[in-house]
Amino acid sequence: MNNRPITTMQAVAVIVSTIIGIGILTFPRFMAEAGDSGAPMVTASGIFIAFIGFWFTASVCRKFPNETLFIFSRRLVGAGLADFLTGLIVVFFAFSSGITMRQFGEVCVSVIFKKTPIEAVILLMLLLGCLSIRRNIVKFTYIHAFYLPLILLPVLIIILVSLKEIDVLNLLPVTGNQLTPRKFTTGMLTSASLYQGTFILTLLVPFMKKPQKVMKAGASALLLIVSIYVLIVIVSVGMFGAQETLLLFYPTLETARSISLGAGLLERFDAIFIIVWVISIFTTIFSNFYMAAYAFKELARFQDHRLVASFLLPFIFGSSLLPDNVFQTYDIASATAMFGLILLTFYPFLLWLTATIREKRGRSA
Amino acid sequence: MEDWKQKYLSFKEKQNKQQFSASPAKEVKLGINLKQNLQDIQQVLGEDGDLVVRQFQLYGRQDAAIIFLSSVVDENQLHEYVLKPLMTEPEDISVIPSAMDALADYIWNMTVHVAKGGRLSELYALPGTIIQGNVAVLVEGMNQALYFSLRQIEKRSIEQPQTEQIIRGSREGFIENLESNLSLLRYRLQTPDFRVQTCPLGVRTQSQAAVCFIEGIAEPRLIEEVLRRLSLIEADSIIDAGYIEQFIEDQPLSPFPQVQPTERPDKTTAALLEGRVIILVDGSPFSLIVPALFNQFFQTLDDYNERFIVGSLIRIIRLIALMFSLFFPALYVAVISFNPELMPTEFAVAISGGRAGVPFPAVLEVLIMEISMEVLREATIRLPQMIGGALSIVGVLVVGQAAVSAGLSSPTTVVIVALTTIGSFATPAYNAAIALRMLRFPLILLAGLFGLYGVMIGTIFIVNHLLFLESFGVPYMIPYMPAKIRDMKDALVRAPLWWMRQRPSFLNAPDPTRLARHTPQTYTEKIFTEEGDLDEQPPHNHDAGRGGHR
Numbered sequence: 001m002n003n004r005p006i007t008t009m010q011a012v013a014v015i016v017s018t019i020i021g022i023g024i025l026t027f028p029r030f031m032a033e034a035g036d037s038g039a040p041m042v043t044a045s046g047i048f049i050a051f052i053g054f055w056f057t058a059s060v061c062r063k064f065p066n067e068t069l070f071i072f073s074r075r076l077v078g079a080g081l082a083d084f085l086t087g088l089i090v091v092f093f094a095f096s097s098g099i100t101m102r103q104f105g106e107v108c109v110s111v112i113f114k115k116t117p118i119e120a121v122i123l124l125m126l127l128l129g130c131l132s133i134r135r136n137i138v139k140f141t142y143i144h145a146f147y148l149p150l151i152l153l154p155v156l157i158i159i160l161v162s163l164k165e166i167d168v169l170n171l172l173p174v175t176g177n178q179l180t181p182r183k184f185t186t187g188m189l190t191s192a193s194l195y196q197g198t199f200i201l202t203l204l205v206p207f208m209k210k211p212q213k214v215m216k217a218g219a220s221a222l223l224l225i226v227s228i229y230v231l232i233v234i235v236s237v238g239m240f241g242a243q244e245t246l247l248l249f250y251p252t253l254e255t256a257r258s259i260s261l262g263a264g265l266l267e268r269f270d271a272i273f274i275i276v277w278v279i280s281i282f283t284t285i286f287s288n289f290y291m292a293a294y295a296f297k298e299l300a301r302f303q304d305h306r307l308v309a310s311f312l313l314p315f316i317f318g319s320s321l322l323p324d325n326v327f328q329t330y331d332i333a334s335a336t337a338m339f340g341l342i343l344l345t346f347y348p349f350l351l352w353l354t355a356t357i358r359e360k361r362g363r364s365a
Numbered sequence: 366m367e368d369w370k371q372k373y374l375s376f377k378e379k380q381n382k383q384q385f386s387a388s389p390a391k392e393v394k395l396g397i398n399l400k401q402n403l404q405d406i407q408q409v410l411g412e413d414g415d416l417v418v419r420q421f422q423l424y425g426r427q428d429a430a431i432i433f434l435s436s437v438v439d440e441n442q443l444h445e446y447v448l449k450p451l452m453t454e455p456e457d458i459s460v461i462p463s464a465m466d467a468l469a470d471y472i473w474n475m476t477v478h479v480a481k482g483g484r485l486s487e488l489y490a491l492p493g494t495i496i497q498g499n500v501a502v503l504v505e506g507m508n509q510a511l512y513f514s515l516r517q518i519e520k521r522s523i524e525q526p527q528t529e530q531i532i533r534g535s536r537e538g539f540i541e542n543l544e545s546n547l548s549l550l551r552y553r554l555q556t557p558d559f560r561v562q563t564c565p566l567g568v569r570t571q572s573q574a575a576v577c578f579i580e581g582i583a584e585p586r587l588i589e590e591v592l593r594r595l596s597l598i599e600a601d602s603i604i605d606a607g608y609i610e611q612f613i614e615d616q617p618l619s620p621f622p623q624v625q626p627t628e629r630p631d632k633t634t635a636a637l638l639e640g641r642v643i644i645l646v647d648g649s650p651f652s653l654i655v656p657a658l659f660n661q662f663f664q665t666l667d668d669y670n671e672r673f674i675v676g677s678l679i680r681i682i683r684l685i686a687l688m689f690s691l692f693f694p695a696l697y698v699a700v701i702s703f704n705p706e707l708m709p710t711e712f713a714v715a716i717s718g719g720r721a722g723v724p725f726p727a728v729l730e731v732l733i734m735e736i737s738m739e740v741l742r743e744a745t746i747r748l749p750q751m752i753g754g755a756l757s758i759v760g761v762l763v764v765g766q767a768a769v770s771a772g773l774s775s776p777t778t779v780v781i782v783a784l785t786t787i788g789s790f791a792t793p794a795y796n797a798a799i800a801l802r803m804l805r806f807p808l809i810l811l812a813g814l815f816g817l818y819g820v821m822i823g824t825i826f827i828v829n830h831l832l833f834l835e836s837f838g839v840p841y842m843i844p845y846m847p848a849k850i851r852d853m854k855d856a857l858v859r860a861p862l863w864w865m866r867q868r869p870s871f872l873n874a875p876d877p878t879r880l881a882r883h884t885p886q887t888y889t890e891k892i893f894t895e896e897g898d899l900d901e902q903p904p905h906n907h908d909a910g911r912g913g914h915r
Contacts, residue, residue: 010847113818115703120815124822132829142832146846268707278821 004206006141008213011204013145014287015221019197020151020228021284022103025277026330027194027229028236028251034187036242038176042184043233046191047226053345054198054222056352058215061202063361065211069202069351070298076354083299085347090295092340094312097288098319099333101125104281106326111253112271122320125282126313129289133309137207140290144283151280152228154273158252159231162259166238176242193337195225199344200287203294249326289316393488397465399428399505402488406432406501409492416495424461425454428505437498439517446478447500447513465507472502472511482513520545526628526650528795533670535631543573543647549630550577554637558582566595566646567603573647574609582640584873590837591642591655606649613644613655615835620800623836625657632666638879640872656836656872658843660856662797663687668859677858682791684857689788691801691827694731695808695820697781701727703816719775728813730774734782735809737764739802742786843871861886 028039035042057069064072073082104125105118113121132143198218205211236251239258248254257270290305293312297305323329354360395402403418410416415436423429431448451472455461462468469484482499485491486509495501498516523545526538539546547561558580565571574595578588594613603609606626614623627633628650633643636654644653654661663683668676701720705713723730741760745753761783768774785805792798804827811819834841844852851870854860866880 005847007847108818112704113816116815116818121818124815124819128822128826128829131826135833139833142840142842142846143829145848146828146832146842271704271707275817275821278818279825282825 004209004211005138006204006207007209008217010141010145011201011208011214011217012221012224013148014141014200014204015198015218016224017144017148017151017280017283018200018287019195019221019225019284020155021280022100022107023194024155024229024232024280025107025250025252027191028233028245029248030190031187031233032237032242032245032251034183034190035179036176037171037173037237038179039187039233039237039242039245040171040230041174041176042187043191043230044226045184045188046195047222049188049192049341049345050195050198050222051219053196053341053348054218055215056345056348057199057202058218060348060352060355061205061214062212063355064205065208066206068206068294068298069348070295072360073351076351076358076360085343086295086299088343089347090292090299092336092343093288093292093295094316095319096336096340097126097129097285097292098316099323099329099336100281100288101285101316102320102323102329103333105320106329107250107253108274110326111250112274119321123317125278125285126289126317126320128282129285130309130313132286133290133293134306137203140286141204141207143286147279147283150276151283154276155228155232158256158259158269158273159228159235162235162239162255165259166235167241168238170238170241171234189338189341190334191229193334193341194229195222196337196340196344197284197287198222199348200291203291292316395486395488395491395503395508395510397506397508399430399503402503402510403430403432405488406491406495410434410495419448421448421452423451423504424458425452426458430503431500432495432503433500433515434495434498437496437518438500438515442479442515442517443500447502447515450476450478451502465504468504469507469509469511472504477502477511477513479513479515482511485510485512518542523549529628529632529665529793531629531665531667531670534666535629537630538628539630539633539645539650539652541648541650543575543645546630546645546650546652547575547577550633550637550643553630553634554579559637562592564595566598566609567600570602570604572603574603575645577637577643577645579637579640581876582638582868582874583642584640584875587640587656587837587872588642591644595644603646604648606644606646606651606653609644609646610653615837619830619834620803621659621831621834621841622662622794622796622800623657623834623841625654625661625794626651626796627654628652629666635666635669638868640868640874656839658836658839659797659831659834659841660844662794663792664855664859665793669862673859673861677860680859681857683793686788686791687798687801690785690792690798691805692808692820692824693785693788694735694781694805695812695823696817697778698728698731698809699812699817699820702813716775716777719777722772723775724772726813727778728809730778731781731809732806732813734768734774734778735785735806738782738786839871844869 027043031039031043061069070082070086073086076082077085101122102118105121108121109116109118198221201214201218205214208214232252232255236248236255237245239255240248240251245251253270253273256273257268259269289309289312293305293309296302296308296312300308302308323332393405407416407418413434415434416432417435418430418432420428420430429451431443431451433443462471473482473484485494485501491501491510491512494512497514498518499512499514502511502513520542521540523537523540525536529538537549539549543563551559556579559577560580561575561577563573563575566574576588576591576595591613595609598609598612600608600612610622610624610626611617616623625636627636630652633652633654637643641654641656644655663680668680670676671679700707701716705717708716720727725733741757741764745757745760748756765779765783769776769779789798789802792801808820808823811823813819815822832840832842832846840847843849844856849870851867854865855869863880863884863886866882867877868874868879870877
């Protein structure tokens with residue numbers, strides 16, 4: 001078979017299913033906090049910041065269509081610095097998958113699986129991820145692309161069904177009440193930190209049929225994600241009003257709970273939603289875990305990443321157990337996301353800068 | 366008794382003398398001494414009770430002998446077409462050449478009336494030739510042997526395949542004999558491009574295996590890969606096609622079959638025409654279709670023979686049945702023991718009422734019932750057919766009813782278990798159905814331990830595994846993933862035949878078109894006028910409409 005089998009559509013699918021994950025449950029609360037009734041606008045504005053990091057990543061990857069970022073970064077900025085930053089990437093992605101899993105564990109335990117211990121919820125998912133990672137990047141792409149419809153469908157159903165319950169007054173003024181530049185910037189950064197995950201395409205580029213289209217793929221994926229997030233924010237803020245959204249810990253779940261389909265056909269829509277949402281969490285964790293394992297393999301110059309995955313498992317599990325309670329979990333999660341935003345914006349920027357200045361290029365595909 | 370003792374002794378003697386095989390060394394050629402040659406052959410085959418060595422006078426003037434195994438040779442034909450002409454003294458004796466080479470030619474050209482055969486001068490090859498059902502003719506003074514194939518093996522008649530019943534379609538099934546199976550394929554595929562490549566497999570059994578494909582439709586790389594994998598098999602024995610299947614599949618540790626066995630020649634033909642490769646082996650009524658994908662296991666020929674709407678609906682029903690057999694008991698356990706609030710209230714009350722007297726937790730109850738169901742199913746297969754029906758009635762009615770009244774299980778559980786079992790029998794491919802049926806047990810356990818979350822994790826694991834699988838380099842979940850829009854026409858639904866103008870794209874057939882572009886889809890022109898009189902229509906109107914559509 002072809003050794004560059006990944007299509008542009010599949011690349012889009014990978015990015016979308018990587019980014020859509022746990023964030024969607026709490027997202028409207030953060031946005032309402034930052035923008036009040038202007039929450040949808042704040043949500044949409046995050047794309048600009050998210051796009052900067054993505055643009056650098058994509059354009060530097062396009063220059064080296066045959067290698068992953070971890071390889072060519074050594075030639076660009078020197079092995080020492082490159083390895084150090086790769087190490088940071090490993091730590092970030094490993095920690096990030098742990099903390100994501102913890103967040104999901106908290107949701108599960110408080111909403112539906114009340115009798116299941118949180119450690120079991122986390123460990124089961126991490127084991128599943130660990131076993132699934134032991135395959136190559138093409139299969140990794142297949143998994144994402146296969147699950148994408150199952151991720152988009154429940155979100156779209158929630159949005160469509162709850163549209164009729166929206167009170168437009170709750171969304172006015174569109175710019176929000178007393179929106180200060182400071183609050184707006186914080187909100188923008190928060191939303192941008194939730195859109196990250198585009199970095200995953202550094203793994204895909206060497207296997208893409210048309211590596212030059214990576215920019216298009218990422219951009220359309222980001223647009224798709226932002227429109228879904230904006231719709232979710234519109235729905236929950238429009239339904240509850242900004243001030244009430246602030247009081248809800250999982251506004252998206254509350255939205256799901258307050259809708260009903262038909263005459264009591266599905267009474268506990270939020271439970272069904274959480275069960276289906278396991279898939280979306282799996283794809284997110286799978287991506288992060290894969291990225292961490294793959295980067296570690298490159299860092300240590302191993303032949304393949306399969307064993308690395310098993311060794312990373314205890315660390316990821318440990319990091320997911322670090323926070324003491326659900327509030328601390330969210331604080332740590334936000335801090336991690338912010339760190340990731342900085343790292344994954346400036347590192348690609350650094351690489352792009354050196355590549356442009358030194359006019360280095362890889363062989364074209 | 367004396368006879369047996371002698372055989373035993375000579376057997377022992379041979380065991381002591383030679384460690385391995387009785388065949389003479391490779392270099393040994395046939396001599397010109399008839400007696401010596403016969404002795405050498407008898408040394409190899411001499412103990413076989415069905416070996417016949419018949420000495421006679423060739424054309425009434427020369428010592429000769431025929432050797433054959435009476436169990437595999439058609440003796441009537443032997444008498445008529447070999448022995449009789451050889452023993453008859455010709456009227457004009459002068460036409461018979463005296464030089465040995467010329468004599469062999471004369472026998473071959475003028476005397477023996479058998480189509481298949483040949484000549485041999487190597488002694489070591491002769492026993493093997495005889496075993497395959499050839500009659501060897503040895504002549505005093507001739508350093509070569511002639512052999513003629515008069516093979517006749519007992520075979521059963523062609524019957525309806527037992528494991529793959531369909532409503533609408535051919536009633537013929539493969540039998541054990543390779544030649545008959547090939548003839549079943551040949552008469553369905555009357556194209557000179559149909560290729561059959563045979564070679565013996567299994568060092569001891571020497572089973573003839575045949576690789577069949579259609580040249581110009583099957584991809585050469587696929588054929589090459591099949592032949593390569595077959596050539597790597599160095600087994601002692603190939604008893605059945607199932608042996609080959611296990612040697613050539615991509616991922617032997619997977620529960621899912623990556624090679625599709627079928628008893629149906631029509632199904633095999635359809636697979637050949639899609640560009641797949643077929644493996645047949647002598648002694649097995651199953652042909653193996655490669656590559657085999659997940660999609661194939663819930664398709665039957667019925668889908669294609671029926672009109673497409675009906676075919677598609679039935680196919681969807683089958684997929685639902687397949688889902689039933691995998692998820693139903695696990696979902697039941699998870700909902701009952703962890704999330705009863707997901708059920709409508711009245712139903713939850715009814716279920717808990719039924720479960721009131723049951724002492725076990727739901728997971729144990731379902732496991733017990735599912736395992737006893739599997740036991741029943743297995744027992745029904747083993748039992749003679751006359752008793753089988755009786756047992757299934759006893760099993761299903763009596764045991765089910767008794768289990769409920771004895772408080773072993775709730776009525777709902779019995780319903781669930783029954784649905785699961787019936788659902789798994791709706792899957793046309795027996796081996797795929799078994800894989801899914803067995804996978805439901807880990808799912809039940811996960812459901813009992815972690816509730817719906819466990820079921821979800823188990824499902825993701827199974828789906829991931831399916832996405833990882835490949836069959837001869839083709840991803841197992843094609844056309845769903847990687848998505849092939851063109852092949853979706855024959856996946857969940859079966860599109861109209863005139864819509865599927867091309868062969869499956871993932872098989873890379875060199876000639877992808879299977880339906881000419883101008884094949885009409887609908888006939889709108891009126892043949893009969895209002896009066897219903899055909900003759901008044903001008904004849905050219907018939908043809909004008911035809912082929913005019915797309």
